[in-house]
Structure formats: structure tokens, C-alpha cells
Amino acid sequence: MICGIDLGTTHSLIGVVEAGFPILLADESGSRLTPSAVYFPADAAEPPRVGAAALRQRVLDPGRTVTSVKRLMGQPGRVGPRAMRPEEIAALILGRLKAVGEAAMGEPLTRAVITVPAYFNDSQRAATKRAGERAGLVVERILNEPTAAALAYGLDKLDERSRVAVYDLGGGTFDISILELRSGVFEVLSTAGDTRLGGDDIDEAVVAHLQARLGEPADAPARARLWEAAIAAKHALSTVDTHRVQLPFYRGTESVELELTRAELEALAGPVVDRTRACCRRALADAGLPAADLDEVILVGGATRMPLVRRVAAEVFGREPNISQHPDEAVALGATIQAGILEGSLRQILLLDVTPLSLGLETFGGLMNVIIPRNTTIPCKAGELFTNAVPNQESMLVRVLQGEREMARDNWELGQLAIDFQPGPKGSARVGVQFEIDQNGLLRVLARDTRTGTDRVLEIRNTAVDVDDARVEEMIAASLDHAFDDMRERVFTEARQKAEELLPAVDQALAAAGSAVAEMDRAAIEAAAAETRAALEAGEAARLKAAVTALDRATEHLAAVLVDRALEESLQRRGIL
Amino acid sequence: MTRLDAFAEMGLPRAPSVDAEALARQFDALSRTRHPDAGGEAAAFARLAEARRLLSSTALRLRHLLELEHPGTRLEGALSPSLMDLFAAVGPALQAAGDLERRRAAATSALARALLAPGQMHAREELERLGAEVADRLEAIDAASRLWDGTAGTLTAWAREAAFLEKWQAQIRDALSRLGL
Structure with a gap:
């Protein structure tokens, strides 16, 4: 029997084909999702703990739980309190999944299909394969995640012929694949992505925002709770418009709370999600297809629960996305289906993939x-x-x-x-x-x-070597010494560059927009521009940064008006309007 | 490695034009026995996939046919004046799009990016117009090649022009995808 495994950034799953159907297996508490987290007890003799148990320890015993190790796969260096290679930690997660599967099936599982982001390079794939072998599995196939999701989507549509895009935004990675389904042949036409782009980046932006408003957390447990609160807020705001973030004992005995709106979250997540657009456009160009030629845009990955992500996908492809697939489970189901194909229990399907x-x-x-x-x-x-x-x-x-x-x-x-x-x-x-x-x-x-x-x-000799620990500490120490000077200087330099770009742009834009800008708006923009000029003259970093940010915000609407007008004129030239 | 005859590999008649549907059908049918997951050999499937690559592009197909039918023929030669005119338009359009892309990437404010929008729209329209012209010309070559007289000269001229056209097509697609909005 071959099992299918989705080794995810945030959580992982395992499944098998039984009586011709792919099923996902649950652990002793009935959960199919195993958090991709590993806790290393301080006592080196104690074995590491994987999954939900490791997450519980993160708050109780901070700094000893490793998460998102997938983002480091295939890279040199060691991580976590026991200084292990990323693939060694991934092996612990795979070992836990193997145990979950064996307990559920009552028989040993020794062969596996393991999924990876389609955009993983050779080193990252090879590291994943080694992780599987280290966990005692014969890795029968390294399968691309969006391709797996397409299998899950297409399993009951084997007679059809269609073209689909799979938009897969997970915890740490983004993939976009364009596939053609031809009567049981699943052929990937193109794939693009970013192996360092995902929900984690949104969490980071939310944490930074909360910290800016609430101040630094007092200690490590408070920091861990801040992260959890940020993630909880992100999740809640997919379904509600406002969410109260409450952090007891944030600064010693002091508790703090604030309200976060979906609009604020979207402003924070926007730059992250926007990075998926260029990948989508390139995948379409490489497939040689206009977006209109697609029959479906399938969303998978936990981050696609966010309304903002759905809007961006809808905008890029010009159609409402298909959310019929379970965002967390589709990839694991697909891995299981591929396991079934390799076993010979699902014969009518053939998968043709590409090198990314x-x-x-x-x-x-x-x-x-x-x-x-x-x-x-x-x-x-x-x-x-x-x-x-x-x-x-x-x-x-x-x-x-x-x-x-x-x-x-x-x-x-x-x-x-x-x-x-x-x-x-x-x-x-x-x-x-x-x-x-x-x-x-x-x-x-x-x-x-x-x-x-x-x-x-x-043999391809890997020339990347582990930077030894002493050298790393030296580098960190050196950068800390100058961190404060660097910071102030950098803030000023960045703000000045932005001011020098914005000030002439404001004059040009106001002239171009003419009467399209209301008198009040115009006055507000001119005031913000005047303050920016004054701050630039005075050479004050904090003041300049604030002024530039205000000017950026004051001109937001003006920018949107100009883009809309350019678009409208273009449509008119092309006779569409 | 023996030289590949993509037409024979795919079980299709040797001709300058190939029906896309028939090609897809043959490829799928043969994949079902040659792909390693279906019990085939990786090398056999790699050959089949390479054959499809050669046959699905007009430029590669014409060139491949030329090599099979008239080995040693060289592709070098003059381009037709109308293709030179197209080239004279494609080059600057690509350059303008690349320029805009760089300025857009360097811009740090929404307003600065908005000021580039009209230029971007013009660049996009020009690239789309040129893209359509390139596609039309490729289609015309394909249509003409269905009535091939069998001589190396005509095949060479088509293969040469198609090679340029497909290169521009790829560049235009790439530029359009980078231009975005």
C-alpha cells in the first residue's frame, strides 16, 4: 500500500486509497490535520513532540518549538534548539504522519507519495525526498501540490475536457499551475510561483501592526500569545468585519486590547497577496492562453479562505474562482490519488507534469x-x-x-x-x-x-556550506552594534527617496487630473506636500517619514482616479467602451 | 542517440502542417503506454514529449521537416520587407514596455505608479496589436504550407520567417505578462 502525504508549512496530512476511494486518516483525537510543529524538550534525552502537542508547548515553553520548517528545506544551516537540518525536522513530522496512518490502518506504511510546492527547485525536492527516507518511507513520487489539487478536483470529471488554473496559496508558499484535463489525462501546461510567499507573511505583517499599536510584548510568552492572537484575528476576519484582539498580561500585569477591522487586515495583507498577480500572468503567458480560455480557477491552500485573496484571484483571471475544493485537504487527497495511480488501483488517470x-x-x-x-x-x-x-x-x-x-x-x-x-x-x-x-x-x-x-x-557537488555558528554570532553582534545608527539613517534615506519621487508626482498628477480632484482634496494634498517639503528641508527623519506617509495616503484617491481614467481611455481606443 | 523523426514517433504523416487535435489525440494515446507511470520507459516518453514539442510549434516543425527531407539546408537568408517592417515595430514596443516595467518596479508610491498608467496602456495596446499581427502571419504560413510544393526553398523561407515570428510572439507574451496593471 502506498500512502499520500501533504507535507505543509502549517500542517500536514496523510491518506490512502481504500476500495477505490481516496480517504484521509485521522489521529487518536479525530483530527486529520497534524500541525507541522516540532517541540524539543530542554532535556535532550526526551524525544521531540510533533503536532498539536508541540503547539501547546510553544506558549508554555517558548523558543523550543520549530514551525514552518518547510520554508527552509534544501538550504544549508541548522535550526531549532537542537541545531538540526531542516530535512531532519521534516523527517520528524513525516514520522508522526506515518505513525498516525499506521494506527488508523492497523498495518505498516512504508511507501509514500509526498507533495511539494510546484515551484520547489531540485535541492528542495531532494531534501524532501531525503526527509521521507529518514522517516522510514520509500518515496515513490515527489508530486507538485497544485497538480495534486487538480487530481482531487478532476477525479469525478474523467470524461471531460477542460482547462483549469490551480491557485494555491498556503502557509509559506504560493503556486499557480495551468492544466489541461483531457479524458483522464491531467497535463500541466505551465507553472509559476514563489516558495517564500504565503499566509506566514500576512501573519508577520499583522504582528508588526499590532506591535506598533500596542508596544513590545514584555516577555517571550506574551510574544507567543501575540502571534496566536494575530493569526486568530486573521482567521476571524475572513467571516466577520471587525475582531477584538485581547491580550491578557501583555506587559506584566497589564492587559491590552484593540479592534482590528477587515479593511485594516486587507491593507496589511494587500502587498503580500498582490505578489501573486505577476506569477499568475506569467503562468498564463507560458501556457499561451488568455485567461478567458480557462474553464475554472480552483482555489486551494488555507490562505484562500481570505476574501481578499478570492478577490485578487477573481480579478487576475476575470472570473469567480471555484471554491469547491477543501482548502486544507485537496492536496493530500490528490497525493493519495497519485498513490492509487502508482499502485495500479486507479488506472484510468495519467498525470503529465512539467519542470517549474x-x-x-x-x-x-x-x-x-x-x-x-x-x-x-x-x-x-x-x-x-x-x-x-x-x-x-x-x-x-x-x-x-x-x-x-x-x-x-x-x-x-x-x-x-x-x-x-x-x-x-x-x-x-x-x-x-x-x-x-x-x-x-x-x-x-x-x-x-x-x-x-x-x-x-x-555527482553534483553542493558548494553551499554551513556557515559555522561562531561566525554567525560574530555577524549578528557586528550588525547589532550599528543597528541604531543604521536604523535612523535608513529611515531618513528611505523617506527622502520617497519624498523626492512623490513631490514632483503630486504636481504632475494634480495638473493631469484637473477638475477631477475636489477642491478639498486638492487643499489636503497641497498641505501634505508642503509639510513634506518642510520636513525634507529640516532633515528630521521621524517627521519626514510621517509627512511622506500622510502624503501617500492623501494621494491614494487621486492615484486611483488616474488609473481608472487611463483604463477607460484605453478601452475607448479599443472600441470596447 | 539516433536522430528523432517526430512525425514517425507520433504516428503522423510527414507534412508541414499538423492538425492540433490529431496531435493531441496521438500524444495522449501513446502517453498511456509510454509514460513510466503506465509501465513505459522514461526515455521513450521523453522522446515522445520532444516529438510533440517539435510538432506543435510551426517554426520547429518546419525546420524539423526541412532537416528530415533536405538535410544540411541552412536557414540563413534575407527576411521579406514586410517582416522587416514588423520587426522595426516589435523592437521599440518591447523596449518601451521593458522601460515602463522598470520604472514601475522602482516606484514606491501609488501616485508615481498611477502616473505611469497611461503609458502602460499605450504599450499594452501596441503589444496586443503586434501580437495579433504575429499570430495572423504564423497562421498564414501554416495555411500556405498545407499546399507545399515539396521544394526546399519554400520550406526554408517559411521556417526562417516562422522562427522569427515565434520568437517575437514569446517576447510579446512575456512583455505583456510583465506589464500587468
Whole structure:
């Protein structure tokens, strides 16, 4: 039996196919959601605790619970009170899921399909696979989360033909995938995303906002409660318009409370959610489809419960999104369905996925030379021929990269490849290197000896090394020393740059808008501009920042009027209005 | 590795134009036996997917056919004057869009971004107009190629023009998606 696992940033789930149906398994308290949190007791002899138990400990014993470890997958460095690699902590979560599944099924579970964000690179995928193996699982497939969600959506529509977008905004990652469903064939046409964008970023913005209004929490437990209150407020404001945040004993014996409105939350979350727009547009462009050609836009991921997220998705795709899928469970169900496909119990479905990132090599000039472009159907392969640039060159080192930027240094370096040459005159040695990306999106590199015709797997040596702890502390200490000076200077510099941009923009915009601006608004804008000029003259950082913020706010409506007018004129030119 | 004949691989007749529906049907049917999840070999599926890639793009398909039918033919040559005119319009339009994108990314206030909106709209309209023209020309090549006389010369000219057109098409799509609003 193969199980399906959704290893999420915030929580994780496990499922199996039983009697032809995918089902998700619950733990002893009846919960299908296991929080992706691990608590490390101070006593090193005590085993770590995973899930809801770890979250409870976060408030009681702060600083010993690790959450959102998925955001660090595939990166060097160690985290948590026991200085573990991210994949070691992920393995603990997977081990807990395995135990939940085995308890529910009454038999050992040793094979798994594990989901990852579609936009995960090779290092992040490989780390997830290793985490599964460390937890005692044979990882049969690394599956992309939006693709899994599409399987869950399409399972009962196998006869249909349609094009769908899956908009997956989770706790820590965002993915957008465009798929074509053709009578049981689920083919991904394109995918885009951001592996560092999710509900966590909204939480951070809410916490910063609450802190600005309430002041710093007195101690670590108060800080932990502040986080919980921020998350609770975010959740509540998906269904109600105002929410009272109450924090007992926030500063010693002092309790605090305030009211947060949905409009305030949306102002805080707006910049985060707006970052999904560009990804959506790129996915559509890569699929070669206008948004109007889609039949459905499916929302999954916990953050898509927010009305703001639904509005942004509706705006980008020009249609009301489909919220028929359970935001927390669709990916796990899809992983379970893929497990069923691999077991052979769901035969009529075939999944065709793509590689999310271009694979390339660094050229001598430091450019990225793409070998396999993004959105190529996997499994796939591409060859490259290498030759010696100087006589009797013994070997050359090649950097292997993933990413979309032109300069090699701006992309993610997977590692270096050592290619060995036979001695001979310049250009005489020829080594064919084959790059293969398998169904998991994982890369394998083979070198072919042209004389013997044999292939040899080349190891990609990861050049990223753990920065040692002493050095890290040194860096932190150094930055703290100057933090205060830096802060004041930075605030002034940022505010000045913004003022220098805004002041001429105000003059230009007021002239352009003409009578479209009410006299009162005009007066308010001019007053705010005058104060900004005065603050700039005086060189006062705090005053300038306040003035610029006020000017930004005073011109918000004017900006919206100008954008609307540009849009209207454009529609008129195109004869649509 | 033996040279791939994408038409044979896909079980379709060798021709400059391919019916998209037939291509999708063949690809799906063959995938169901060649994909590793269906018991096939990764290498066999990779070949099939590569064949589809070559056949679904007009430029790649014409070039592939040229290599199969007239190996060693070179694509270099002069572009038709009307294509040169199109090129003269595409280049500046892409540059203007890129310029706007950079200014928009650098702007820190809603007002500064709003002031760029009219320019963005003009850039978008121009790119959409050019995109439509490029698509029309590609379609015209595809339509003409259904009546191919079998000579290398016509095929070469089409392949060359289609290669430029598809490159511009990708650049225009990319620029439009970055332009946003």
C-alpha cells in the first residue's frame, strides 16, 4: 500500500486509497490535520513532540518549538534548539504522519507519495525526498501540490475536457499551475510561483501592526500569545468585519486590547497577496492562453479562505474562482490519488507534469545557458557536448543552475559538475553530458564516454556550506552594534527617496487630473506636500517619514482616479467602451 | 542517440502542417503506454514529449521537416520587407514596455505608479496589436504550407520567417505578462 502525504508549512496530512476511494486518516483525537510543529524538550534525552502537542508547548515553553520548517528545506544551516537540518525536522513530522496512518490502518506504511510546492527547485525536492527516507518511507513520487489539487478536483470529471488554473496559496508558499484535463489525462501546461510567499507573511505583517499599536510584548510568552492572537484575528476576519484582539498580561500585569477591522487586515495583507498577480500572468503567458480560455480557477491552500485573496484571484483571471475544493485537504487527497495511480488501483488517470524552473549551465561570461527550459514536460532529457579548451586539460568545473535570470549569479546554484577529459590537443576531448529530469522533478546528470559508450552518473557537488555558528554570532553582534545608527539613517534615506519621487508626482498628477480632484482634496494634498517639503528641508527623519506617509495616503484617491481614467481611455481606443 | 523523426514517433504523416487535435489525440494515446507511470520507459516518453514539442510549434516543425527531407539546408537568408517592417515595430514596443516595467518596479508610491498608467496602456495596446499581427502571419504560413510544393526553398523561407515570428510572439507574451496593471 502506498500512502499520500501533504507535507505543509502549517500542517500536514496523510491518506490512502481504500476500495477505490481516496480517504484521509485521522489521529487518536479525530483530527486529520497534524500541525507541522516540532517541540524539543530542554532535556535532550526526551524525544521531540510533533503536532498539536508541540503547539501547546510553544506558549508554555517558548523558543523550543520549530514551525514552518518547510520554508527552509534544501538550504544549508541548522535550526531549532537542537541545531538540526531542516530535512531532519521534516523527517520528524513525516514520522508522526506515518505513525498516525499506521494506527488508523492497523498495518505498516512504508511507501509514500509526498507533495511539494510546484515551484520547489531540485535541492528542495531532494531534501524532501531525503526527509521521507529518514522517516522510514520509500518515496515513490515527489508530486507538485497544485497538480495534486487538480487530481482531487478532476477525479469525478474523467470524461471531460477542460482547462483549469490551480491557485494555491498556503502557509509559506504560493503556486499557480495551468492544466489541461483531457479524458483522464491531467497535463500541466505551465507553472509559476514563489516558495517564500504565503499566509506566514500576512501573519508577520499583522504582528508588526499590532506591535506598533500596542508596544513590545514584555516577555517571550506574551510574544507567543501575540502571534496566536494575530493569526486568530486573521482567521476571524475572513467571516466577520471587525475582531477584538485581547491580550491578557501583555506587559506584566497589564492587559491590552484593540479592534482590528477587515479593511485594516486587507491593507496589511494587500502587498503580500498582490505578489501573486505577476506569477499568475506569467503562468498564463507560458501556457499561451488568455485567461478567458480557462474553464475554472480552483482555489486551494488555507490562505484562500481570505476574501481578499478570492478577490485578487477573481480579478487576475476575470472570473469567480471555484471554491469547491477543501482548502486544507485537496492536496493530500490528490497525493493519495497519485498513490492509487502508482499502485495500479486507479488506472484510468495519467498525470503529465512539467519542470517549474529552467535548468542551465554557467557560461564563461557568467551568463546562464538554458539547457532545459521551464515548463518542459517531464520526464525529459537534454544533452550537451563539452570539450577541452586548452591542450591536455584534465578536467573542467561547470556550475549547474536553476532559475530564470540572465546572469548566472542571480539563479540558484545546484552545485558543480566535474567533467574529466582524456589528454590531447585543444578541442580533441569530447564528453557528452546528459541532463535528465525524472517524474519527481529531480535532476540526474550522466557523462558518456564516447569511446566506450558507457554512461556514468556525475555527482553534483553542493558548494553551499554551513556557515559555522561562531561566525554567525560574530555577524549578528557586528550588525547589532550599528543597528541604531543604521536604523535612523535608513529611515531618513528611505523617506527622502520617497519624498523626492512623490513631490514632483503630486504636481504632475494634480495638473493631469484637473477638475477631477475636489477642491478639498486638492487643499489636503497641497498641505501634505508642503509639510513634506518642510520636513525634507529640516532633515528630521521621524517627521519626514510621517509627512511622506500622510502624503501617500492623501494621494491614494487621486492615484486611483488616474488609473481608472487611463483604463477607460484605453478601452475607448479599443472600441470596447 | 539516433536522430528523432517526430512525425514517425507520433504516428503522423510527414507534412508541414499538423492538425492540433490529431496531435493531441496521438500524444495522449501513446502517453498511456509510454509514460513510466503506465509501465513505459522514461526515455521513450521523453522522446515522445520532444516529438510533440517539435510538432506543435510551426517554426520547429518546419525546420524539423526541412532537416528530415533536405538535410544540411541552412536557414540563413534575407527576411521579406514586410517582416522587416514588423520587426522595426516589435523592437521599440518591447523596449518601451521593458522601460515602463522598470520604472514601475522602482516606484514606491501609488501616485508615481498611477502616473505611469497611461503609458502602460499605450504599450499594452501596441503589444496586443503586434501580437495579433504575429499570430495572423504564423497562421498564414501554416495555411500556405498545407499546399507545399515539396521544394526546399519554400520550406526554408517559411521556417526562417516562422522562427522569427515565434520568437517575437514569446517576447510579446512575456512583455505583456510583465506589464500587468
